[in-house]
Amino acid sequence: MLTSTFVHAPGVGPATEQMLWSQGAIDWKSYQDRAQELRLPARHREALETTVADSIAALEEARIDYFAHNLAKKEHWRAVSEFSKIGYLDIETDGGFGPDSITVIGLYDGFETHTYLKDKNLAQFAFECQDYDGFVTFFGTGFDIPFLKRRFPVLESVFADRFHVDLCPLLKRLGHRGGLKSIEKQLGIARVEEADGLSGTDAIRLWREYRRGGRHSEEALRLLLSYNQEDVVNMKFLLDYALPRMRADSGFPSEIVTA
16 A cells, blocks of 8 residues: 555655556555656656655555655555554543543554553553554544644654544544444444543543542442543544545545555
């Protein structure tokens, strides 16, 4: 997928990218092989020559930062297929908006959920997340990422140098509107019974119940963490649903769509 992308070259948009594919330049290698015979405006030819060479080198060196900076944010989904360490990320808060308002961070690596809890191990997230190539969120652009950068300023550069796929606008491009739980239901993605029907408001309530203490506090925490885990685990299902449809909608050559 990524190696068939040309829209990160200056001045090159979807129409020019599709024109390249139609002329047989379906990836960077085939572009270089037939660059001289391609029908292209001179300004595009020069930009593509540099960008393709830089892209090949960056991919060989696993420099995700190059693609994070040069791909438009809405096109970061194209990088997923080439970088395997993906973190599905979701936070819960106490209802406030300050740096200390984060109560839970859930990070799913596709196999295991890693949970970071306020006043326990929350700070570990700022170090351990740096092992990831990129992150997948649902409305993380407007919520999770800004909160995390306020809480841990070091993450400003960490997030800038990694790809971020925000499923909310991505799924909207595929015609799905609504919140995470609504879209899950649209697609038939189930939650465990105890977390089904819970919302962000419930997450705030459960945190406050846990902090008050008492005989139900540990159960409140357990339910809160179950709710958060469902959020991050289901994001993988949503990404797996979205990627082939985005490939098809973007007009990628059939060889690429089925690869």
